[in-house]
Amino acid sequence: MAGGVLLxxxxxxxxxxxxxxxxxxxxxxxxxxxxxxxxxxxxxxxxLTDFIAKDAAPSFVTDTDGxxxxxxAAARERMDSLGSQTLASVLRTVFANPSAVLFRLQSKAETVxxxxxxxxxxxxxxxxxxxxxxxxxxxxxxxxILERPNTGRGADxxxxxxxxxxRTDAVLFxxxxxRHLIGSRVKSLDRLFVSLPYTSGQPSRITTAEGPRDVLVxxxxxxxxxxxxxxMPMQVQHxxxxxxMFQDLSVPLLKVAxxxxxxxxxxxATALLGGKIGENTVLSDVMEGLGRAIPxxxxxxxxxxxxxxxxxxxxxxxxxxxxxxxxxxxxVEATGTALIAVLSDATELKTLEAQFVQSQKMQAxxxxxxxxxxxxxxxxxxxxxxxxxxxLRHDQGDPEYSDLVQxxxxxxxxxxxxxxxxxxxxxxxxxxxxxxxxxxxxxxxxLLNRLVGEKITLTLSHDxxxxxxxxxxxxxxxxxxxxxVNARDAMPSGGEIRIETEGVHxxxxxxxxxxHIPVGSYVSVKVSDEGTGIAADKLQKIFEPFFTxxxxxxxxxxxxxTAYGIVKQTGGFIFVDSxxxxxxxxxxxxxxxxxxxxxxxxxxxxxxxxQPKHGEGVILLVEDEAPVRAFASRALRLRGYxxxxxxxxxxxxxxxxxxxxxxDVFVTDVLMPGMDGPSWVRQALQDRPDVRVVFVLGYAEDSxxxxxxxxxxxxxxxxxxxxxxxxxxxxxxxx
Numbered sequence: 001m002a003g004g005v006l007l008x009x010x011x012x013x014x015x016x017x018x019x020x021x022x023x024x025x026x027x028x029x030x031x032x033x034x035x036x037x038x039x040x041x042x043x044x045x046x047x048l049t050d051f052i053a054k055d056a057a058p059s060f061v062t063d064t065d066g067x068x069x070x071x072x073a074a075a076r077e078r079m080d081s082l083g084s085q086t087l088a089s090v091l092r093t094v095f096a097n098p099s100a101v102l103f104r105l106q107s108k109a110e111t112v113x114x115x116x117x118x119x120x121x122x123x124x125x126x127x128x129x130x131x132x133x134x135x136x137x138x139x140x141x142x143x144x145i146l147e148r149p150n151t152g153r154g155a156d157x158x159x160x161x162x163x164x165x166x167r168t169d170a171v172l173f174x175x176x177x178x179r180h181l182i183g184s185r186v187k188s189l190d191r192l193f194v195s196l197p198y199t200s201g202q203p204s205r206i207t208t209a210e211g212p213r214d215v216l217v218x219x220x221x222x223x224x225x226x227x228x229x230x231x232m233p234m235q236v237q238h239x240x241x242x243x244x245m246f247q248d249l250s251v252p253l254l255k256v257a258x259x260x261x262x263x264x265x266x267x268x269a270t271a272l273l274g275g276k277i278g279e280n281t282v283l284s285d286v287m288e289g290l291g292r293a294i295p296x297x298x299x300x301x302x303x304x305x306x307x308x309x310x311x312x313x314x315x316x317x318x319x320x321x322x323x324x325x326x327x328x329x330x331x332v333e334a335t336g337t338a339l340i341a342v343l344s345d346a347t348e349l350k351t352l353e354a355q356f357v358q359s360q361k362m363q364a365x366x367x368x369x370x371x372x373x374x375x376x377x378x379x380x381x382x383x384x385x386x387x388x389x390x391x392l393r394h395d396q397g398d399p400e401y402s403d404l405v406q407x408x409x410x411x412x413x414x415x416x417x418x419x420x421x422x423x424x425x426x427x428x429x430x431x432x433x434x435x436x437x438x439x440x441x442x443x444x445x446x447l448l449n450r451l452v453g454e455k456i457t458l459t460l461s462h463d464x465x466x467x468x469x470x471x472x473x474x475x476x477x478x479x480x481x482x483x484x485v486n487a488r489d490a491m492p493s494g495g496e497i498r499i500e501t502e503g504v505h506x507x508x509x510x511x512x513x514x515x516h517i518p519v520g521s522y523v524s525v526k527v528s529d530e531g532t533g534i535a536a537d538k539l540q541k542i543f544e545p546f547f548t549x550x551x552x553x554x555x556x557x558x559x560x561x562t563a564y565g566i567v568k569q570t571g572g573f574i575f576v577d578s579x580x581x582x583x584x585x586x587x588x589x590x591x592x593x594x595x596x597x598x599x600x601x602x603x604x605x606x607x608x609x610x611q612p613k614h615g616e617g618v619i620l621l622v623e624d625e626a627p628v629r630a631f632a633s634r635a636l637r638l639r640g641y642x643x644x645x646x647x648x649x650x651x652x653x654x655x656x657x658x659x660x661x662x663x664d665v666f667v668t669d670v671l672m673p674g675m676d677g678p679s680w681v682r683q684a685l686q687d688r689p690d691v692r693v694v695f696v697l698g699y700a701e702d703s704x705x706x707x708x709x710x711x712x713x714x715x716x717x718x719x720x721x722x723x724x725x726x727x728x729x730x731x732x733x734x735x
Contacts, residue, residue: 183209385631490531
C-alpha cells in the first residue's frame with residue numbers, strides 16, 4: 001500500500017467508524033476559525049476542543065512539539081491516553097517507533113497543509129491524518145478503514161517467523177512466530193542482528209531473549225519500500241543451499257529456480273505432490289492446467305518489479321485429482337534469483353466450482369431438451385395424427401396400409417425418444433398415483449426376468465412393512481427396467497441382480513453427493529449387481545445425457561439420465577456406489593406418501609345410465625400450430641362434433657364475444673405466442689363458468705400444475721396424442 005506502515009497489533013484498539021469527508025469539512029471550518037482568531041491561541045484551543053468533542057474518531061490537538069493540548073472523548077476512552085502528555089507516547093503502545101511517523105506527517109502538513117498515512121495491523125486497517133490549523137497547532141485524527149486491503153492469510157497466522165522492515169531499517173511489524181523466536185519486540189534491525197548487513201539466502205546470527213541464535217534469512221520485497229524478512233531457525237550450521245529447516249513447517253513450500261527446476265520441497269509439499277521429488281524435476285512435471293507455459297509464468301514472477309500472484313493448477317499425480325493454489329514470491333540470493341512457491345490445497349474449492357459448472361451445464365441441456373421436445377412433439381403430432389386419418393380410410397388389405405403402419409410406428413418411436421429427453425429435463429407429464437413398491441415389482445417381475453436372460457438370476461427382497469409412495473407407475477417401471485438392463489450388460493458372463501426394498505427414516509437432514517435429504521420417512525429401492533463396476537472418474541458423469549460406458553451401438557446414453565430425471569421429478573433421490581471389479585449398486589429414495597385420515601365416504605348409489613354418444617357438443621379448438629390444429633379439427637369433426645377454430649388466444653376471446661356462440665368444451669394449447677392457455681381460459685370462464693376445458697401441452701411446465709388446479713373442470717392431454725386419445729378425452733369432459 002502506497003505510503004502505508006504495517007503496525008503491531010493493539011488489542012485494546014476497538015473498531016472505529018469514520019467518514020473521510022467529515023475531516024475535510026472540519027478542517028475547512030477550523031482554518032477559518034484560526035484565521036479569525038490568529039492572536040487568540042487560547043480561544044482557538046477552546047473552539048477546537050468543542051468542535052472535536054462529539055467526533056466518533058479519536059482526535060487530538062497538539063503543538064509543534066507534539067504535546068497534546070486537547071483530546072476528545074473517543075481518544076480518552078479508546079486510546080487509553082489520559083496518562084500520556086505527547087501524541088508519540090499515546091501511539092507508542094500501538095506501533096513501533098511512532099515518533100518517525102509523526103515527524104514525517106507533521107513536516108508534510110507544515111509544507112502542504114495536511115498529510116495522511118495508512119497503518120495496517122492484523123486486527124484492522126487505519127488512517128492517521130493531520131491538518132495544520134495555524135498558530136502552531138495540528139489536528140490529528142485516527143480513522144478506521146472498514147475493509148482491509150489484504151484478504152488472504154494473515155501474516156500473524158504464519159508459522160514462519162516474519163518481520164516487516166521500513167526504508168530506514170525500522171521494524172514495523174513482527175508476527176507471532178517472530179515474537180516467540182526473539183522473545184520481545186525490537187524497533188530496528190541493528191538491535192536484532194549481531195552484524196549488518198545480512199545476505200538473503202545466507203545464515204545470519206540474531207539476538208534473542210535466550211541468547212544468540214543462527215537463522216536463515218530470506219528477504220522478499222514488499223510495497224512502499226518495505227521488506228518482508230523471514231527468519232528460519234537453524235539448529236546447526238547449514239550450507240546456503242540447504243533448506244532442511246523448512247521440513248517441519250505445516251505450510252507446503254517449494255523453492256524453485258527461475259528456470260523451473262524444483263530445488264527444495266518440504267515434507268508437507270512432498271506429501272501434497274504425491275511422493276518424493278527426484279533430481280532435475282521441473283515444476284511442469286508435477287503441475288499442469290495453467291493455461292499458458294509454466295516457464296513463462298515463472299520468468300514473469302522472477303522479474304524485479306513483479307508482484308506475488310496466485311494461480312490454480314492441477315497436480316499430475318495419478319492416484320487422485322488434486323488442485324493447488326500456487327503463490328510465487330521472488331527471493332534474491334547470493335547465487336541468483338529464486339522463487340518461493342507457497343502451495344494451498346484447493347481441491348475442495350475447485351470441486352465445488354466444477355459442481356457448479358456441471359449443474360449449470362445440466363440445466364442448460366435440460367432447457368434445450370425441453371424446448372426441442374416441444375417443437376418435436378408438434379411435428380410428431382402432425383405426422384402421427386394425419387397418419388391416423390389415413391388409416392381410417394384404408395383397410396388392412398390395401399397396399400398402402402403397411403406403409404402407413406410403418407410411419408405410425410416410427411412416429412411413436414420418435415415420441416418415446418422425446419419422452420426420454422423430457423424425462424431428463426424433468427418436464428414430462430407425470431400421472432402420479434399411490435403405489436406399493438412390492439406390488440409394482442411383483443407386476444414387473446415377469447418382464448424383468450425376460451430382460452435379464454437365462455445366465456442371470458434376479459432376486460427380490462422386500463420389507464414386510466413397506467409404506468406406500470406416490471409416483472407415476474409407468475415411469476417408475478421404466479426406471480427399474482433401465483437399471484436392470486444396465487446391471488445385465490455389466491455381467492456378460494452371468495451373475496445375480498438383487499432388488500431390495502426397505503423403509504428408512506432420517507431423524508436429521510442427510511447430505512450426500514451434493515444432495516440434501518430432508519428429515520422424514522422414505523422407501524429405499526436398491527438395484528445391485530456383481531458386474532465390472534464403474535471407474536471413479538466416470539461416476540460423476542453417468543447421469544449426463546448421451547454419456548455411456550458401453551461400446552458404440554450398444555447404448556444411447558439416455559437410460560440413466562432418463563432415470564435421474566424421473567426420480568428427481570417424482571421428488572426422490574438416486575445415488576450410485578461402485579467398486580471396479582466388484583459391482584455397482586443404485587439406490588433410489590422416494591418419500592413416503594402420508595395418507596390423511598378421512599371420514600368414510602357414503603356408499604355410492606349405482607345408477608344404470610346410457611353411455612352417451614360422440615358428436616354431441618360444440619368444441620372451441622385453440623392451437624397456434626396449423627398442422628396440429630388441422631388434424632385435431634378433422635378428428636373431432638369425424639366424431640360428429642361441431643368445431644370452432646382459433647390460431648391464438650386473442651382470436652378465441654374474439655369469437656366468444658358473440659353471445660349467440662354456444663361452446664361446451666375448450667380444447668387449447670398451453671404454450672402459445674401472446675396470451676397462454678390458462679390465462680385466456682380464466683378470462684373466458686368469467687362469462688362462461690360451465691364450459692369444460694382440455695389443456696394440451698408438449699411438456700410439463702412448473703407453473704402449469706398450479707394454474708390447472710385453480711381452473712375448475714379442466715383436464716390435461718399430453719402431446720403427442722392419437723385420434724382416439726383426443727376424442728375420448730373430449731367425450732369424457734362432455735359427459
